[in-house]
Amino acid sequence: MTISGAIPAVTVATSMHNAAVTLAAAIESVLAQTFGDFEFLILDDGSTDQSRAIAQDYAARDPRIRLIAMPRQGLVPSLNQLFAQARAPLVARFDADDICLPHRLERQTAFLAANPDHGLVASETTFIDADGAPASNPPVHRPHDHGAILAELEHGPILCHSAVMVRTDLVRDAGGYRAVYLHAEDYDLWLRLAGRTRMANLPECLLAYRITPGQVSTRHVVTQARNAAIAWLAHRARQQTGQDPTASLATLPEIDALDAVFGAGSAAYVRQRMIDRLIYAPDRLAGEAWPVLAGHIADVGAQPRLWRAALRMLRAGRPLRAAQAAATLLRHAA
Template identity: 40%
Template sequence: MSGPKVSVALPCFNCAATLPAALDSLLAQTLGEIEILAVDDGSTDDTADVLRDYARRDGRVRPLTLPHGGIVPALNAALAAARAPLAARMDADDLCMPERLEVQARLLDERPELGLVGCRVRFGGDRAARGGYAHYVDWINGLTAPGDIYVNRFVESPFAHPSIVFRRELADRLGSYRAGPFPEDYELILRFLEAGVRMAKAEAELLVWNDPPERLSRNHPSYAVDAFYRLKTGFLARWLARNNPHHPDVLVLGAGRTTRKRADLLLEHGVNIVAYADIDPRKIGRAVNGRPVLHRDQLPPAGECFCLSYVGSRGARDDIAAFLRERGWKEGMDCLMVG
């Protein structure tokens, strides 16, 4: 073997209980030309012992050790040490299907226009207890084509982060993971998409995405809802400046207090909200901060303004998208779903 085809970035922090199963699933891949860059992020449990044991048994496991600094330094250390042209993500509490890396590497080989691919994932939590997370998994699993990923990227992150594989040169050219008061995975996806990187997903479920109580996205302030909105607002404002034919004017669907709070973040970036639209009769006909609240049936025809839907409640987003499509509005051209 001249060298690995895929380098797997696997951050590890106090994960001795789940790490063996994750490593076993990687070492059982049908694609054998891999290396596993397992970064021990200053663990205080038996994580280091587990990694040493696996490295003795299989040279594809390459442990790296850092003082505890969090996921971003761990991921960037893995990318800096990587030798393969493709970089894959994996978490120490998730599981890969045996064909995962082979399928994703083949997809990148066969479609050179793609820079990053994910896969559909299987929710590894309790659907009854964690209905919101399960609904999110269903949503991302419905986005496989580049166009669907492109127009929906301002709703939420369109990928389960541990499921992605990307061309490593992208990190060299566009920058690797960045630390800040935002989710590092979503920032990377938005930054790559902004740079024109095309993305898709394998149709198969190739990763079990578990949902343990200590999951970072459930506990760290960088993954709070407001952090997501602050992050995506900057990217959205730049997208609008390039693509909204009526820039800086937009019309916002949704006139509730939470919707307005999130949409108002655009004002800091020079975007002008000309009006809101809603279906709640208590809001219609009023003015909010000098902006009229219309009934959505009063929307001008497609092409006369650009519409952003900030309504994110379950089912409402699909209803609004269908409403706009029926009236000739095209996502990415006349409107976007952003909430």
């Protein structure tokens, strides 16, 4: 356990908003770590449930826990504030609905101590459902060494955000998380860190990741897919020119404007990445992603998988959009 006033080896950094249902189990999993030299920063991002009271109760019992109470500001400012207030040279990111397995901090600190050329390490994960029981999601097999991560960095999932331990100064020097890449802020950060350090995933499962119907990757999947694809374009621009065209932007360009920012073919690339992610989400394709689908059909023509997507929209009870998709496919048939 960290001695009061001493600099801890690790800062566990958690931002929460209305996490009362899962928070106690998440905190208990951190307090049960085999590695005890940590501080635990919990930032309450304007919760309206009992989250703050739960965190306060734990903080009163364990001096390693420090609660930061804030009005609602959103995830990206919350994460940046956690990194600003972290006292340790290492930060272990952790979400308030997940579970740290007992050896997580021990394994990750040992790896970074033994590999000073690495600035970031995550791990394999297992999955739990809303009740904490094992989830039926198929396992995700992530690349483990730096070379394999770089080879697959264009497409995810590569690093589980909630399982990442990273050197604190590395994130600060990179400018932290960027709000312009909302819902893909972690992926944007990994891409920027890829040019600064080596990264790894430990082959051991060190985190139980909770799958719930209302999580960000479900509710905001269209925006997340779009922003992740643009983050990759920015990454490639940095590699090729040393400049990031989005570095000073308050909002990302609309898709149709991307060719002017990144070069010819950029808009088509983003549409391709988005449809790859959304192809089995007929309600999304029929709703907010419809312009993307229509544009993608114009880009690539009447591919068989796009006909199948139209059929899925029909089966999902979206006959008008299915008919519009079919008409668009016919117009662009070879």
